[in-house]
Amino acid sequence: MKAIIQKDPDDPTSLTWSDSPTPVPGDNEVLVKVTAAGVNRADTLQAQGHYPPPPGVTDIIGLEVAGVIEDANGCVRPDGTPWASGDRVGALLSGGGYAEYVTVPAGQLLPVPAGFSLTDTASIVEVACTVWSNLMMTAHLHKGDLLLVHGGGGGVGLFAVQVAKALGARVAVTAGSTAKLDVCRSYGAELLINYRDEDFTSVIREAGGADVILDIIGAKYLDRNVSALASDGHLVIIGMQGGVRGELNIGRLLNRRGTISATGLRYRDTDDKARIVRATVDNVWPMLADGTVRHHVDRVIPVRDAAAAHAALLAGEITGKIVLSVSD
């Protein structure tokens, strides 16, 4: 098959559409022929050498795809009915998505949401699982809560805005441009903060404090995030775009009875991923089917241009998601 191979580990732009052995599904894995692959910021980190695949996982980049089952390999759905070759699916991956074929543990397959194309589907698998697992399974967001989403115009961010709205939360976002903030507003964000001009802490504190913060910045925002928490608030850190080590004022956290979690999807075991996938399908798929939550694909480009996709994401050009088309 063909896949994106990084020719030079020291050059994150050396992503080349090349020959690569077709993977062989193991026990309880299916083989999927890929139609489209979603691009995530984590993929750019992997190309830079900062985010290695878990042990035993291919080093081909790519955390989510949609496509058609080529070999169901005897695998069954959670309800016990068999998957079959020809079934259209989405898939949450530990790697390997930028390729014509990928193997997927059965628990990480997702149905195509009603009304979605495969390209649309490839744009929402990773963000849906990330948003549901963090907002609900980790932070237990409630109706009426104030959620602060950092990077509201990003792939994860724009999805989080919508899911939180659907759950009855009020949503505040940070972003670096008016254009991105406008898109956030159109999806339901109420408090729009341009982080280049404004200090989010004071805006959020005036609004009563954030019950939940979904953070992708890490160290640089740690102290401000804790200051922005409401009583019993929960800061969930899923990215460290602003560094790894920060000073924590424990007294300030204790005054709020606050909680800080730092989570990741990729290094979980297959059981844990299956649990998250299932909860996501049960809860988020109905929101997609009835249009409460929508995909937002900024652009679709051919997989051979993966390096250009990474560059666009890193340049801040992308609102929502960028998707690679692999085959039709």
Added chain:
Amino acid sequence: MKAIIQKDPDDPTSLTWSDSPTPVPGDNEVLVKVTAAGVNRADTLQAQGHYPPPPGVTDIIGLEVAGVIEDANGCVRPDGTPWASGDRVGALLSGGGYAEYVTVPAGQLLPVPAGFSLTDTASIVEVACTVWSNLMMTAHLHKGDLLLVHGGGGGVGLFAVQVAKALGARVAVTAGSTAKLDVCRSYGAELLINYRDEDFTSVIREAGGADVILDIIGAKYLDRNVSALASDGHLVIIGMQGGVRGELNIGRLLNRRGTISATGLRYRDTDDKARIVRATVDNVWPMLADGTVRHHVDRVIPVRDAAAAHAALLAGEITGKIVLSVSD
């Protein structure tokens, strides 16, 4: 009435048994005639000026008592039956315990556990509510988990060891002396770490990491606590005996998908306290009644010697609890 009054705010030892107005119960509060008052490390902090009472609360020290209801003031139990004068009770307080009389919001009254004297009862109210709310309501300790309790020989620590054992967890403790570690072992702790000789991180990591850590040290242990967490582990910070500001390595926390909470009982509102008291009575009182969890009163001294009680606690002389006798 008489109460302990701090004559000089700048002198934490100026605790004097003096005349003070008898408090008057407000709506949904009872008046309790105090038999015994528990001493907590927080009381020593308050005397030092570091732990002010919440707004509207007396500045008389004391977070827990047991005694006899003097005026039930129409208050009822959670099941709707009326409290009556003469009823023997324990009480969780926001302050005011070192006195002959104290007013108590009805939701913060607790029955006397089967077989307990009032003096015994005064020694377990604050620690029981602290331990149950943190281990279960915050950290959701499970059977088979490894719990690390810092300061295992202290009031909170020795109670946490026993409740965790009763819940089927394995328990590790730190303490500063062999004598305290021996007492911890006698109550069920399996891993005994003298923090003066040993680094707890390596011991805990060898044991597979801690699923839950109950921490009273704060900044000084922050980095080591995060290192000692197992995957999906939860660090609950309830004290800052080792300082307020510490460096948090978010990458290390994320590698473990760890959570850090910092909590306090005193500044919660009455509804929240009532919720905790009720859960504690429902779950911990049966453990006290059948002897699974025991009180451990190191010594009982007259309330007029409150300053000596504080000195003994701060000198590390006390294993478990020290109680002030107020009347018989």
